[in-house]
Amino acid sequence: MTRPPAQVTVLPPDDDVTDPLESFDLxxxxPYRLAAAAARISRAFAERYREEFGISIPEWRVLAHLHHAGPVSVRDIEARADMEKSKASRAASRLEQAGxxxxxxxxxxxxxxxLELTPQGRALMRRILPVAMQFQAEMRERLGPAAEGLDAALDVLLKSPAPPPRGD
Amino acid sequence: MTRPPAQVTVLPPDDDVTDPLESFDLxxxxPYRLAAAAARISRAFAERYREEFGISIPEWRVLAHLHHAGPVSVRDIEARADMEKSKASRAASRLEQAGxxxxxxxxxxxxxxxLELTPQGRALMRRILPVAMQFQAEMRERLGPAAEGLDAALDVLLKSPAPPPRGD
DNA sequence: TTGACAATGTTGCACCTGCAATGAATCTTT
DNA sequence: AAAGATTCATTGCAGGTGCAACATTGTCAA
Known part of the structure; x- marks a missing residue:
């Protein structure tokens, strides 16, 4: 490696500077990390719900929103539970079928x-909600102090640019 | 509902204490917030990639891992790019088909x-990677100081309990 | 060596999903 | 009031997905 002449500005040698494009690691x-983490959490959550209550995540979201907001339209669910309307519609149909x-x-x-909860629906929610809260508590416990940082980041990501609430 | 006799310990009135189960808000x-945020990011990312390069997220992950790790097996992709093996296999077939x-x-x-990148594959990556880096930079800019917190939280969530790397 | 077992990748299948098209009801404009 | 535009929910369709079954190959103990 030859040195540049003395009067030329000395730049740091490129030899051990790895090209960020060449060394790119997924x-x-x-974006990948966020998607992978969300997929893991959702999978664990879905497994628990399927085994214990026989419902899927879209169904859980509809139930939870109905429980919180009372009678609502499919459009409300689309907006407030972040599901494309056909997904919301189908989840609602399955829940109606199930009573x-x-x-x-x-x-x-x-x-x-x-859309409105039936007494069976309310009874189901009384069983489900403690499990949901517990799941969230376990997650926060696992995160420790990082939980606050995650909340703050999710606030940002979920805030303004609300593209038409599509599916997952 | 009859009142207990007077000698029973008097409990604080429940009237203005909102039941956390009753007031549960999705x-x-x-878990919901994480899934919704990830879905939005992934959608935006997928749109840009589909329009500009005609590839999907599973295909992007395969390409990115090949670019980083050189020739690898499907099993490697399953483990390192967090995709169920049939998903990885099909993404690889589409990429092979596309040359x-x-x-x-x-x-x-x-x-x-x-699995190995062709010269066309390497050329594609040279076009894609700057877009990916830019996307990530925009995301970090939008997050501001919350970006660090997000990184820390994702470290935790992606660390140990690595359930069999399933799909999204 | 042989035979049982494990690992790898593909594929059939049933299901889910998003998108666009549809039908019905409502709103707006003329 | 009539016609056109808009909103809401459903559904047909094409494509993606996970899971289980499978064929092939490798490993290891007897």
């Missing part, structure tokens, strides 16, 4: 549906 | 495949 790529919710036409605007 | 539920990778049998162990 394992350090933020956990009812569908009724809204008499004020008959384009809208009124 | 919007504050960590971006080759499949060859490993002569040392003929159960294994050797």
């Amino acid at each position: 394992a350090g790529f933020l 956990y919710i009812t569908k009724a036409v809204n008499n004020t605007d008959r384009r809208l549906l009124q | 919007a504050g539920f960590l 971006y990778i080759t499949k060859a049998v490993n002569n040392t162990d003929r159960r294994l495949l050797q």
